Structures are given as structure tokens and as C-alpha cells.
Amino acid sequence: MAGTKTTFHEWSVGQVADRSGVTISALHFYEREGLISSWRNDGNQRRYGRDTLRRLAFIRASQLVGIPLATIKAALEDLPNQRTPREADWARLSSLWKKRLDLQIEQLIRLRDDLTTCIGCGCLSFKRCLLVNPGDQLATEGPGPRRLLPGTPRPDLDEAE
Amino acid sequence: MAGTKTTFHEWSVGQVADRSGVTISALHFYEREGLISSWRNDGNQRRYGRDTLRRLAFIRASQLVGIPLATIKAALEDLPNQRTPREADWARLSSLWKKRLDLQIEQLIRLRDDLTTCIGCGCLSFKRCLLVNPGDQLATEGPGPRRLLPGTPRPDLDEAE
DNA sequence: CTCACACCTCAACCTAGGTTGAGGTCAAGC
DNA sequence: GCTTGACCTCAACCTAGGTTGAGGTGTGAG
Numbered sequence: 001m002a003g004t005k006t007t008f009h010e011w012s013v014g015q016v017a018d019r020s021g022v023t024i025s026a027l028h029f030y031e032r033e034g035l036i037s038s039w040r041n042d043g044n045q046r047r048y049g050r051d052t053l054r055r056l057a058f059i060r061a062s063q064l065v066g067i068p069l070a071t072i073k074a075a076l077e078d079l080p081n082q083r084t085p086r087e088a089d090w091a092r093l094s095s096l097w098k099k100r101l102d103l104q105i106e107q108l109i110r111l112r113d114d115l116t117t118c119i120g121c122g123c124l125s126f127k128r129c130l131l132v133n134p135g136d137q138l139a140t141e142g143p144g145p146r147r148l149l150p151g152t153p154r155p156d157l158d159e160a161e
Numbered sequence: 162m163a164g165t166k167t168t169f170h171e172w173s174v175g176q177v178a179d180r181s182g183v184t185i186s187a188l189h190f191y192e193r194e195g196l197i198s199s200w201r202n203d204g205n206q207r208r209y210g211r212d213t214l215r216r217l218a219f220i221r222a223s224q225l226v227g228i229p230l231a232t233i234k235a236a237l238e239d240l241p242n243q244r245t246p247r248e249a250d251w252a253r254l255s256s257l258w259k260k261r262l263d264l265q266i267e268q269l270i271r272l273r274d275d276l277t278t279c280i281g282c283g284c285l286s287f288k289r290c291l292l293v294n295p296g297d298q299l300a301t302e303g304p305g306p307r308r309l310l311p312g313t314p315r316p317d318l319d320e321a322e
Numbered sequence: 323c324t325c326a327c328a329c330c331t332c333a334a335c336c337t338a339g340g341t342t343g344a345g346g347t348c349a350a351g352c
Numbered sequence: 353g354c355t356t357g358a359c360c361t362c363a364a365c366c367t368a369g370g371t372t373g374a375g376g377t378g379t380g381a382g
Binding site for chain 1: 369370372379
Binding site for chain 1: 270
């Protein structure tokens, strides 16, 4: 097979895909978007270095936390450019996400409590309902896509239909 | 002004928009998607009934919980069709969402704890990291769009796991 | 030599949840 | 009778995060 020759810590796109669980098309996409990088071999095929797997792990973990790729990219750009990132570098990045998670959890809990109250009264009224007017914030946000939560709410965590 | 005449609990699209904070374009969109309904006056303008505000409140609240519109629509279709929905009907619907919220919160908390562990070890490795392989689940999901979470992982406020 | 497979590029497409704009109607007020 | 403002329809566009497919290259095995 082409390109299956394994040099010392240098991986083809297929190998990275297998090891990371990230599809090849997503790897191409991430590269286009500047989240990962590669060099080419003589046959113009991508070759990835050791830290690519780390980056991908970080990207996946960040997505789980709900961070958009653009933000993840910005965070990755803070990594040391010349030397290979150390554990401490990754740990520093991850701790950022923890703060976000704490915030998200806090918001969801507040939402749940509000929901409980609202179920109690059965109101769901725009004037009174805590759920619909969470955190004092009314529907006066100007034009543009309406974000229901400060943190980009998108459908999900969803299974049954 | 045209259409500003207020009949007994019958609202124009602009009035509903003002009262609900939902844009007119979104109201049109929801109607196209079958989440709300209206009738027309002599001038072909939409008129909305009393329960529309409730429906909108429910839609908004559901979106906060992270439910996709299609699911919200399905839930709304369970409402009594002939009589006007009562508080109890709304409360029943809302309680469904509470279960989802509980689940989401639980997952986020697990994620946060995993993250804490991972920051501790600084690993972020595909083989070891709890974050990247949440809940024993490895990257062996076959073809198709790769979902990082079993439940449609999309950026933001959700995505638990 | 030929096959099969891994890889390449580029463009088009997808879902969600809407927004934006063009072009037209209707009714009230001056 | 003209203007103004609210409303109508329909089609095109938007962001995110990719996927899919067409058409072509590279290469190792048999």
C-alpha cells in the first residue's frame, strides 16, 4: 500500500485518522482552518508530527465542552510555536475550559431550578416566567441572530424523537 | 397604522413579536415549520390567538434547554388539539425537559471532573484521556458524520460528555 | 503490466435556525 | 391623492462543522 511506510513518528493522514478517530475529511478541514498542520512527502501526501494527536485530542475535548472551533484555534495559537508543547502547556489550556464548564454547569442548574419553579406554577408566561427571561435578560438584544443564552445555545444532547 | 386595531385577544404578527421578543421573521419561520399557526384577516394579514404566546414561551424555554425545533414541534403536537391547552398540559411538557436537563447537567459534571483529572496529569492522550474517550466509548463508530457525543454534539451549551 | 488502494484537490452539498432583501399590497392620516 | 408603516411572499443568504463526490496521482504487490 502506498504511504504505509512508517518513519519515526511521522504519520499519514489515514494513520492519524485511525488513531484519533477523526475522519480524514475533518483532518483536511482542520488543516484548512489552521487548527493543525502537516508537511508533504515526495508524493505530495500529508505527513503529521507527534503533537498532532495531542492537538486533535485537545480539539475534541474542547468541542465536548462546547467551544467553537474558532475559539479553539485561538487557544492553540497560544501554544509555544518553536518548541514542542509540554504537558504543562496543555494543562494550562485545559484549565481554561474548566472555567467555562463551571459556568455552563452553573447556568444549566439555574435553568433547571427555574424550570422546576415554572412547572410548579405551569405559567410559561413571558411576563413572569424565569425560564423565558433567564437572568434578568430580556429579549432586547438588537438585530442579528438571536442567541438565547450568552453562550451560543445550539440544539443538542438529544436522542429520542 | 394598518392592522393596529385590537380585537379581543387577536394579535398581529408585529404585536406578537413585541410581546414575545421573537422576531417577525422567526414567527414566519415557525409557522412554516408548523410550530405555531395563525389565521388571516380580510387584508391577508396573520392573526394570532391567545395560546400563541404560550407556545412561543415554550419554544424559547425548550431551546434554552437545548432541544432542537423538530423535537419541540413533536412535543407541541401532543398538546390537545381541540381545546385550549391548560396549565397542566404545559407543565407536563415542561417536566419532560427537566429530565433532559438533569441528564445534561450530570454529563457536564462528569466532563468537568474528567477534565480536572486530565489537567492533573496533563495527558490529553487518545489512549488514556477520560475526556477524549468519555464513557468508555472509543472512536469506532463507523462511517457517516462523526458525532463526538452519542447525542448530536454541537458546539455549545450542551454537549455534555 | 495491471490492479487496488491510499492519497490528492476542488467544488458542491448538508442541517439548523433563522435573516435579508426585493417587489408588492393594504389602510390610515394629512 | 400621496405618503407612511405594517404587512405579505418568495428566494437567496448566513454560520458551523464538516461530508460527498468527481477526477486525477502515486505506489507497492502479484
